[in-house]
Amino acid sequence: MSDNCEQNPITPACEVTSHQQMPLHDEKIKLHKSKHTPTIKVPVVLAERKIQIAVESDITLTPAATEIKRVTKNVFLEQVKLVPVRFKQIDKTDFFEVTRAKLYVSGFIRKNIEYSSSACNGALRDRIADVAFSGFAELTECDFHNLPVIGMSDSSKAQFLNDCNDLVPRLDKYFFQNQVKYNEQPYGELLGANFFELDFSPIMAEPEGSFSTLREKIVLDLYVKVLQVQQFKFPATRIIPKFDEGTLG
Numbered sequence: 001m002s003d004n005c006e007q008n009p010i011t012p013a014c015e016v017t018s019h020q021q022m023p024l025h026d027e028k029i030k031l032h033k034s035k036h037t038p039t040i041k042v043p044v045v046l047a048e049r050k051i052q053i054a055v056e057s058d059i060t061l062t063p064a065a066t067e068i069k070r071v072t073k074n075v076f077l078e079q080v081k082l083v084p085v086r087f088k089q090i091d092k093t094d095f096f097e098v099t100r101a102k103l104y105v106s107g108f109i110r111k112n113i114e115y116s117s118s119a120c121n122g123a124l125r126d127r128i129a130d131v132a133f134s135g136f137a138e139l140t141e142c143d144f145h146n147l148p149v150i151g152m153s154d155s156s157k158a159q160f161l162n163d164c165n166d167l168v169p170r171l172d173k174y175f176f177q178n179q180v181k182y183n184e185q186p187y188g189e190l191l192g193a194n195f196f197e198l199d200f201s202p203i204m205a206e207p208e209g210s211f212s213t214l215r216e217k218i219v220l221d222l223y224v225k226v227l228q229v230q231q232f233k234f235p236a237t238r239i240i241p242k243f244d245e246g247t248l249g
Contacts, residue, residue: 030242039233044146046082046186046226051105051137053220058202059129064210065115069124073195077107080188080224082139084150094154094181097147099140103226105188106134109195109218118210131218148228151181184229191223 086100113127141147158175162168196219201211 030244032240032242034238035235036238037233037235038238039231041229041231043227044230046146046148046228047103047139047144048191048223048225049103049137049139049143051103051135051222051224053105053133053135053222054218055109055131055133055220056215056217057129057131059111059113059127059214059216061113061115061125061127061212061214063117063119063125064212065125065214066118066205066208066210068113068115068199068214070114071197071199072112073193073197074110075107075190075193075220075222076110077105077188077190077224079104079106080226082148082186082226084148086141087150088147090149094179095149095151097149098144099147101139101148103137103139104134105136105222105224106132108132109220111216113214118208131216133220146230148186149230150183153178153180155179186226186228189225189227191225193223194221195219196221 081104082098082101083104084098084101086098087096088099089096109131111129111131113129115125115127116122117125156177158177160170160173160175162170198217199214202213202215203211205211
């Protein structure tokens with residue numbers, strides 16, 4: 001082979017210091033298992049819903065645009081509230097399962113619009129707009145994975161007869177009793193969103209013309225999860241690690 005074909009060793013342009021790592025021995029930890037019936041308090045999934053929202057809005061562009069380059073969107077939820085309207089008593093307690101409710105949802109779509117203006121060789125412009133929405137969905141018993149639980153508060157009042165005349169009541173003396181139950185508030189979790197959108201100028205512009213208003217029609221499929229913290233008792237296996245015997249074991 002000719003000497004002209006020989007290649008010199010390649011020297012890294014940006015060399016850094018490195019150290020080869022040695023493999024370490026590992027194995028499974030031994031476990032101790034025992035049967036228990038624990039009581040736990042955990043978030044329970046009440047419902048998972050896809051809510052379709054349709055909004056229309058006009059967005060002003062300053063300076064005026066000649067062409068829309070890109071539009072990105074995100075959804076922000078400001079409230080997910082469950083309002084019960086039908087109930088089913090749990091045995092003979094003061095607690096009820098919710099069999100029908102209205103799910104109120106509100107928030108906004110944050111749009112980032114990138115567009116070019118009429119200036120030759122002009123920089124891309126950016127317009128951020130928040131498009132608000134609100135509404136409610138109807139949830140029936142079959143829409144719930146698990147029914148929400150709510151405890152009802154109660155109050156009682158006792159009145160007395162007049163001390164000197166048993167024929168008339170005493171209006172200045174009462175006995176009151178109030179029982180208040182504080183419930184876990186159902187709450188929402190944002191799972192995802194799917195946007196279907198049509199953007200256009202209300203007044204059609206010429207190919208090299210400009211427009212200052214962008215009208216948008218958005219159909220948003222909003223995916224939300226509704227949860228409530230509830231308490232359960234169930235058979236389970238408790239697991240704790242076992243260490244090798246030593247001077248202490």
